[in-house]
Amino acid sequence: MKDMDIKPLSSWPIDVSTRPLVIAGPCSAETEEQVMDAARGIKAAGIPIFRAGIWKPRTRPNSFEGIGAKGLIWLQKVKEETGLITATEVANARHVELALGAGVDILWIGARTTVNPFAVQEIADALRGHDIPVLVKNPINPDLELWMGAIERLHAVGLTRLAAIHRGFSTYQKLKYRNDPQWQIPIELKRRMPQLPIFCDPSHITGDRDLLDEVAQKSMDLNYEGLIIESHCKPEEAWSDAKQQLTPVALKELLANLVLRDPEAGNELVDNTLGELRHLIDDFDQKLLELLENRMQVAKTIGHYKKENNITVLQNKRWGSILEKSMENGKKKGFSEQFINSLFKAIHQESINQQEEIMNS
Numbered sequence: 001m002k003d004m005d006i007k008p009l010s011s012w013p014i015d016v017s018t019r020p021l022v023i024a025g026p027c028s029a030e031t032e033e034q035v036m037d038a039a040r041g042i043k044a045a046g047i048p049i050f051r052a053g054i055w056k057p058r059t060r061p062n063s064f065e066g067i068g069a070k071g072l073i074w075l076q077k078v079k080e081e082t083g084l085i086t087a088t089e090v091a092n093a094r095h096v097e098l099a100l101g102a103g104v105d106i107l108w109i110g111a112r113t114t115v116n117p118f119a120v121q122e123i124a125d126a127l128r129g130h131d132i133p134v135l136v137k138n139p140i141n142p143d144l145e146l147w148m149g150a151i152e153r154l155h156a157v158g159l160t161r162l163a164a165i166h167r168g169f170s171t172y173q174k175l176k177y178r179n180d181p182q183w184q185i186p187i188e189l190k191r192r193m194p195q196l197p198i199f200c201d202p203s204h205i206t207g208d209r210d211l212l213d214e215v216a217q218k219s220m221d222l223n224y225e226g227l228i229i230e231s232h233c234k235p236e237e238a239w240s241d242a243k244q245q246l247t248p249v250a251l252k253e254l255l256a257n258l259v260l261r262d263p264e265a266g267n268e269l270v271d272n273t274l275g276e277l278r279h280l281i282d283d284f285d286q287k288l289l290e291l292l293e294n295r296m297q298v299a300k301t302i303g304h305y306k307k308e309n310n311i312t313v314l315q316n317k318r319w320g321s322i323l324e325k326s327m328e329n330g331k332k333k334g335f336s337e338q339f340i341n342s343l344f345k346a347i348h349q350e351s352i353n354q355q356e357e358i359m360n361s
């Protein structure tokens with residue numbers, strides 16, 4: 001994976017001297033006037049790339065599904081009048097053809113398209129020979145392989161200006177955010193494709209303009225290269241995603257308030273202190289594994305005992321009380337419910353797997 005030829009943002013047709021690189025504009029192009037107003041606002045906010053959805057994949061029918069190809073003419077006008085770089089979403093070969101024909105500079109593939117390898121391949125084939133920047137949103141389900149697969153399909157037809165967009169993952173549960181960020185997935189993507197720039201999409205993660213700043217800040221702390229944020233001059237009147245859009249003026253303020261930290265210290269004293277603290281972390285990680293190993297030895301002994309006495313592996317009551325007790329203790333120690341839940345579920349599952357092996361040996 002490491003030898004994929006993915007070019008850095010500096011090879012994109014824009015000045016990327018400032019971090020983060022920001023793409024902003026309305027969720028959907030609605031009218032020419034609305035697009036032009038938004039573009040002027042985005043330009044005034046010092047943002048270099050203007051986005052607007054032309055074709056909108058909507059969850060339910062009978063909602064606004066995008067203005068269609070005539071919106072591309074408005075994007076051309078944005079370019080002529082403001083000099084902004086333009087970006088839009090494509091979901092099939094026809095969209096690609098129309099967008100390229102209209103001179104759109106950057107394309108992205110939406111979360112509902114990334115899930116479908118047939119659709120991604122169709123888009124990739126339509127893009128062959130055009131090395132324009134393409135951003136790939138994470139699939140709506142938390143499947144890193146599918147996300148990487150889409151990027152690889154585009155890379156395989158010769159695209160090198162690729163980037164990922166983290167927009168969060170659909171959940172059935174009602175959480176604080178509209179889509180669960182599951183930050184560990186883009187972190188793992190960064191580990192597996194280190195040269196791939198990542199953009200955060202706080203609009204779709206939060207679904208709420210009041211929460212955009214905390215998610216944007218978190219993405220900066222995780223070293224993301226860019227942000228893609230929905231912005232509309234009259235957010236309450238937007239034809240789609242009204243709750244999550246903010247005005248260009250508010251967006252400018254949000255960007256100004258971001259605290260940007262350096263990925264490396266570049267200072268001996270800081271490096272040494274970090275180094276010492278990281279040794280401590282390494283020691284604790286080692287001890288954690290030793291503790292888990294000891295716990296597992298006991299679980300295995302229980303496994304043999306269960307086999308001899310014909311007792312089932314799963315002991316629901318016991319497991320329930322372990323989780324309850326650990327949750328109570330964990331919360332006192334300042335851990336989140338979600339963390340304790342996933343930690344103990346993983347431990348319990350491993351116990352079950354190892355006891356199953358004993359049962360079946």
Ligand SMILES: O=C(O)C(=O)C[C@]1(C(=O)O)C=C[C@@H](O)C=C1
Binds near residue numbers: 303314348351
């Ligand atoms: O208490 C048991 O019966 C165990 O085997 C231990 C253990 C655990 O690892 O905590 C494993 C499986 C059971 O479902 C409950 C608990």
